[in-house]
Amino acid sequence: MPLPYFGLRARISLAVMLATLLATVSMAFAAYRLQADETRNRFELAARTSFESDLKQALYQIQYGPVTDPATALTAYMTREQGISWALLDFTSGGRPPDLWEGGYRVDAVVRRDDTPPVTLPEELVDYARRSYPEPVGKLDVDGYLVYFGAATDSLVLVEFYNMGGLNAELAKLRWSLAAIALVVSTAGVATALFAAKRIQRPVHAVATAARLLGEGELSTRVPVRGRDELADLAVSFNAMAGQVGHSISELQAKDRQQRRFIDDVAHDLRTPIAAMVAVVDSLDTADAEVRSRSARLLTAQTRRLARLVEDLLEMSRFDAGVADFRTEPVDLAALVTDALELSAPSADVELRVHGDVTLTGDPRRLHTVARNLLINAIGHGAEPITVTIDGSRPESVTLRVADSGPGIPDELLPLLFDRFVRGDRARQATEGSGLGLAIADQNARLHGAKIVAANDGGAVFTVTVPRGVTTTG
Missing domain, CATH: 3.30.565.10 (Histidine kinase-like ATPase, C-terminal domain)
Structure with missing residues (x-):
């Protein structure tokens, strides 16, 4: 099937709209990614700082607190913390070790401050944290929560859950704001495209109309020149072409009139000697010697006149043909x-x-x-x-x-x-x-x-x- 035809105005509008939409979406996406990454980085930095602070305080309580049992001391400290969901993996010999499930430790017994989901901590990361406490810190992003864990002792692993709901709500709000801005900009782009297309179409339509009128024989047709842009150059070029065409047609018309007059004059000038020669030829049959002599002289004169005229006409034809x-x-x-x-x-x-x-x-x-x-x-x-x-x-x-x-x-x-x-x-x-x-x-x-x-x-x-x-x- 043939492709649908779009006029110049539609094509310009479509091109401007697509360019505006692409630019707007690209800028909105880039702005969102930059803002989202910056916000997420700030959230992660704050959560990590809070976790590291809690881990250090837990170590202090274990080492210098009145309770000699490290698990009891750590639990006592974390119980006093407000607004934090946390869990403790106890690997001491006297306690119940955490369960391994699908290559990780299942964390179910969480001190919940909200609907914190259960998580599975990778076994290799937990074992690495136990071997090199308190420096290593692991991080997971699970179901809207940022999970940090690290070893307080070689047998105790502290796990903290940071709710990312506020962060996600803020990013969702940012997405809607950027979408609204993109919609407004795209709408403005559409309006601008329609306006620009109309401004561009008007002089092009004027040139097309003038070309049609020029083709119909109105040689005085000209296009108004406005501004100094490419469309103005188009109008100037069209006017120059129209002037040249008009001049050429005028010259052709003048040449045509000249040729018609030339033919009329040639016919007139040839008629006179030919008529005289015909009349003289008729008189050559007379018996009067004087009449025949006068007729012969007249015939000779008219013949020479005709020969000169023909030679002049041939010479002019050579000039006209450019072969002189x-x-x-x-x-x-x-x-x-x-x-x-x-x-x-x-x-x-x-x-x-x-x-x-x-x-x-x-x-x-x-x-x-x-x-x-x-x-x-x-x-x-x-x-x-x-x-x-x-x-x-x-x-x-x-x-x-x-x-x-x-x-x-x-x-x-x-x-x-x-x-x-x-x-x-x-x-x-x-x-x-x-x-x-x-x-x-x-x-x-x-x-x-x-x-x-x-x-x-x-x-x-x-x-x-x-x-x-x-x-x-x-």
Whole structure:
């Protein structure tokens, strides 16, 4: 059968109760044993002292008393003692010797002061006492009586009975007192256990409830932090986890929205050249040579546009997958920018300014893409003249700055400028760009540990500072 399930509160309460009960019982038992042993030792010491005193007085009476018979003298002395039960074993030749019974001497003829039980004294101890009187003293604990015996002469053995009823009553009272104390302490322990379990259960229950709410999508759920103990650490850790989960989910949602927008924009941008190509293909069957020539030129332009768009999309997919190829080698940034300028805008009004050492270590293909896309953006979205400045005066980095003379970047576009498919209205009307150029340039710059910064200063200004020794940052 499966074991019964106990909740956290029940387990904590049970553990505290068991620990309290065990500690209380152990302390009560230890206290009882210490007190009982101490009380018994005091009783035995008092009884032994009294017996030894009686034995010495009996010896004095035998030696110096007016009675010449030792047994009569000892009996006369002990008769005068009050409150003591005693007996005398007489081994003299003229008396009746004690009876042997089961290896001991039976003591029945006791001068009783109460219900003293008959005892059997071990034969070997009695014989030893007779041989070495008056020093040896024997002791027995029989039916609530402490029995001392010793030899007054080699033929007389004195036996005294000390009632332990008062001692046992006192120890019984002590046991009840300790039991009552243990019960009170255990009850207090149970109350404390229930209180502590509730105090511990409350924050744990709060964390469990918060976890359930977080799982249901309430990302703002947090647990109040009280105190500085382990439970407070649990609450802090949960809040940190909840914050991280919320941040991750927000990023995923933003990424999802971005991907949906990306797909919509891709579909929109692919639809335009494909529709134009379909329309042009239909016109290639015409007999008019001029129409066919114009259609062929339009088809070629749309095909190149589509090829560039597909290549840009493939490049962005490589960045998203983290598999973008990155191969570094020494690069002369001035020569690279000059080549990009000749390929992108050979007839544009562009002024190139170079300062200091402009060599660095990087991927020449990706740096060429950064420079080319910034130049294309300045020419297509800005206005001439354009100033390109390469500053290598700092030992740790080289700065590329592209500034145009256009109207600048609208303020509402500045935070979104490097997102995918972001184009202003003017750009959409005047160019056939895909809106991926700056996003691709920014990703290539990040691979070099750099970041493109856009600003307005008499036109749009794009600045990228590339470290001379590049490590891939992804």
